[in-house]
Amino acid sequence: MEHDVIVVGVGGMGAAAADALAGRGQRVLALEQFGLAHARGSSHGSTRIVRQAYFESPDYLPLLRRAYQLWDALPPALALHRVGCLVLGHADSPVLTGAAATAARCGVAVQTLTAAEVRRRFPAFRPGDDEAALLEPDAGFVRPELTVAHLAGRARQRGARVLTDQRVLAWEVTGDGVAVRTRDAVHRAARLVLAAGAWTPALAGSLGIPIRVERRVMHFFTPSEPGRFAPARMPTFIWDLAAGDSLYGFPLDGADGVKVGFHNRGPVIDPDRLQPDGSAEEVDEMRAVLDRHLPGAAGRLVRSTGCLYASTPDEDFVLGLVPGLDDRVVVAAGFSGHGFKFVPVVGEVVADLVVEGTTPFDLGFLAPTRFAATADP
Structure with missing residues (x-):
């Protein structure tokens, strides 16, 4: 052959x-x-989060630890950019509690923060007083x-x-x-x-x-006060808004601005059909959430681009x-x-x-x- x-x-x-x-x-x-x-x-979409305080399951940790080694062996432009990852939610959030449980079980270095501490250290975020966060400093993003x-x-x-x-x-x-x-x-x-x-x-x-195929939308905005959203002041993040509804995002990334998206919101689609860019309604939906949680992030829209999830049950x-x-x-x-x-x-x-x-x-x-x-x- x-x-x-x-x-x-x-x-x-x-x-x-x-x-x-x-x-x-x-x-x-x-x-x-x-x-x-x-x-x-x-x-596609310029960036992807890499983290080890894995709320999905600690069973992934051996794979993640090897992935970290392999990312770090790639050329600098491709290696892991360690800007941290902040997981936010209410005290009973399965995302927040799951990340904390995996970190404790597997020895992943994390810091627990109150809402006030988040607002002071990372002024881009506006969590409510009844929310908390977990910061994983060794997390970040890849290209x-x-x-x-x-x-x-x-x-x-x-x-x-x-x-x-x-x-x-x-x-x-x-x-x-x-x-x-x-x-x-x-x-x-x-x-x-x-x-x-x-x-x-x-x-x-x-x-x-x-496997079900679903459409998601990645939104890119130029924030009104770029300094608050710079990588030195803003980590990547996953925000558990409600049960089964989370928001993710990245710090300012050059002309792309700040990238954000809903992890759980999107329809089942046919991948053979060319997916449209984000609609005005989808952009407005994101702006409304950002205005509450990351005020100033949703400035000028750079672009809204579709992405596909291929998900198992x-x-x-x-x-x-x-x-x-x-x-x-x-x-x-x-x-x-x-x-x-x-x-x-x-x-x-x-x-x-x-x-x-x-x-x-x-x-x-x-x-x-x-x-x-x-x-x-």
């Missing part, structure tokens, strides 16, 4: 997988249906588009073929490997990595992995070998709006599974088979 492994999708996860596999001497073909670092999926371009470029330097404008229509396991069909050709390899993001449901329907990832296919197919999908921080370690894990058939990380809670027990008969 011409290739050892085919990677479908060259967003953050696919680029990292192609890079790691090529780095281990695998003959890699990576297929991307759009251009590199495109804005149709989930690996998604630059990361994808770098990893795909390094994969090519290591010998991978990275092809763009190659939409995958179907795949199948054959007698000696896998066959992947695009509009132009049928490609064959010993193994397959499905890292197609929001397009995974169309390609992995037979695998019984439930439990909002944990799907990462592992697909059983029953002779260890030929690895799925890396369903990153549920909190996956980009894991990009470099996911690439490493995928390479482990393809080359060795196993990985030192415990992936049981991310297993592709975990939904089988709840599937309809």
Whole structure:
């Protein structure tokens, strides 16, 4: 065969997988249906938060610790920018209490702040007196588009073929490997990595992995008083506004201004339909929240851009070998709006599974088979 492994999708996860596999001497073909670092999926928007006080689950901590090491090994423009992360909410907020619990259990350095302390140290924020916060100083942000371009470029330097404008229509396991069909050709390899993001449901329907695709909007504003929102005075943040409704954001970032978005608000969509920019109603909705919580942030609108979440029912990832296919197919999908921080370690894990058939990380809670027990008969 011409290739050892085919990677479908060259967003953050696919680029990292192609890079790691090529780095281990695998003959890699990576297929991307759009251009590199495109804005149709989930690996764009200038910045992504990276943190370890992980309210989602402490089970992610081994992966996060390795991800930190790998981020720091990248060129300075791509490495983790440590501006901190502030988690805010009421005392019973599951986001705030979950972050504190993970920090305590896993030894993540954090600081507990009252609302008054937040207002004094970080004047961009206006929490109510009945709210509190947790500051993780070692958290920060990374650059998604630059990361994808770098990893795909390094994969090519290591010998991978990275092809763009190659939409995958179907795949199948054959007698000696896998066959992947695009509009132009049928490609064959010993193994397959499905890292197609929001397009995974169309390609992995037979695998019984439930993924819903939702639209989110990232808003960028020039604040009225830029000094209050500079990285030296404002960390990244996640604000638990109410049950199942959180706001996230980043400090001032050059011409992009301050970036903010709602983590939970957005409709289920078809990823094949070009998503519109944020509507006037969506911008007004964000302005109203910012006027209350970060007064002065919502100055001149720079842009409002759509982004896709590919989410599982439990909002944990799907990462592992697909059983029953002779260890030929690895799925890396369903990153549920909190996956980009894991990009470099996911690439490493995928390479482990393809080359060795196993990985030192415990992936049981991310297993592709975990939904089988709840599937309809």
